[in-house]
Amino acid sequence: VPFLLWAFLFFGVISSSPVPGRLFGEIRSPSYPNPYPNNNVSTWDIHIPEGYVVKLTFRYFDLEPSESCFYDYVKVSDKKDLGRYCGQLGSTMGNHPGRKEFVSTGNRMHLVFHSDFSNEDNGTVIPYRGFLAYYQAVDLDECDPKNAAEKDERPQCQHFCHNYVGGYFCSCRTGYQLQSDHHSCKGKLKL
Numbered sequence: 001v002p003f004l005l006w007a008f009l010f011f012g013v014i015s016s017s018p019v020p021g022r023l024f025g026e027i028r029s030p031s032y033p034n035p036y037p038n039n040n041v042s043t044w045d046i047h048i049p050e051g052y053v054v055k056l057t058f059r060y061f062d063l064e065p066s067e068s069c070f071y072d073y074v075k076v077s078d079k080k081d082l083g084r085y086c087g088q089l090g091s092t093m094g095n096h097p098g099r100k101e102f103v104s105t106g107n108r109m110h111l112v113f114h115s116d117f118s119n120e121d122n123g124t125v126i127p128y129r130g131f132l133a134y135y136q137a138v139d140l141d142e143c144d145p146k147n148a149a150e151k152d153e154r155p156q157c158q159h160f161c162h163n164y165v166g167g168y169f170c171s172c173r174t175g176y177q178l179q180s181d182h183h184s185c186k187g188k189l190k191l
């Protein structure tokens with residue numbers, strides 16, 4: 001029975017996932033939850049299916065604070081720079097991300113973690129534990145003109161646009177027919 005239950009849950013989960021590919025995940029700094037190593041550069045490329053955007057939040061964040069996050073930092077970017085972060089919750093120096101939600105423009109997000117040569121000052125080790133972040137795919141509303149403006153390579157529906165989770169489709173006014181490009185509409189010939 002445990003096996004059957006397990007199999008049921010397992011296949012239930014798989015079959016209820018409509019889109020292939022990773023729709024969520026977690027990212028940990030090296031050695032997290034133990035202190036991160038010195039001189040480390042780690043990068044992560046989050047790549048989710050088309051039709052979604054990436055939403056990322058930090059659940060835990062503890063990096064050596066410094067002016068302009070010059071020494072240790074996490075850099076978040078999509079096609080643009082989304083900021084450079086360091087510090088501890090409540091520290092005056094640095095730039096702690098807090099509960100900020102990072103949302104990508106496209107279906108990719110990139111993280112860089114960088115630690116410098118020393119996590120310590122005068123021999124007293126101050127251990128910083130790094131970070132734990134979660135990301136998830138959220139639906140991109142292709143019909144929202146605001147999103148269309150950011151992605152002009154994407155064709156727009158000539159008449160009506162319908163968003164659905166993971167994509168969109170176009171339709172036409174009565175008396176018009178959707179063309180093979182799936183976006184433009186042409187009036188039917190009246191006989």
Ligand SMILES: *[C@@H]1O[C@H](CO)[C@@H](O)[C@H](O)[C@H]1NC(C)=O
Nearest residue numbers: 030031037038039040041042
């Ligand atoms: C950073 O840390 C990770 C995990 O410990 C390790 O696999 C990687 O090689 C390190 N990279 C550098 C540049 O030290």
Ligand SMILES: *[C@@H]1O[C@H](CO)[C@@H](O)[C@H](O)[C@H]1NC(C)=O
Nearest residue numbers: 119120121122123124125126
């Ligand atoms: C090292 O610096 C820390 C913080 O600046 C201080 O609290 C500590 O007493 C210093 N330790 C030594 C051994 O000087």
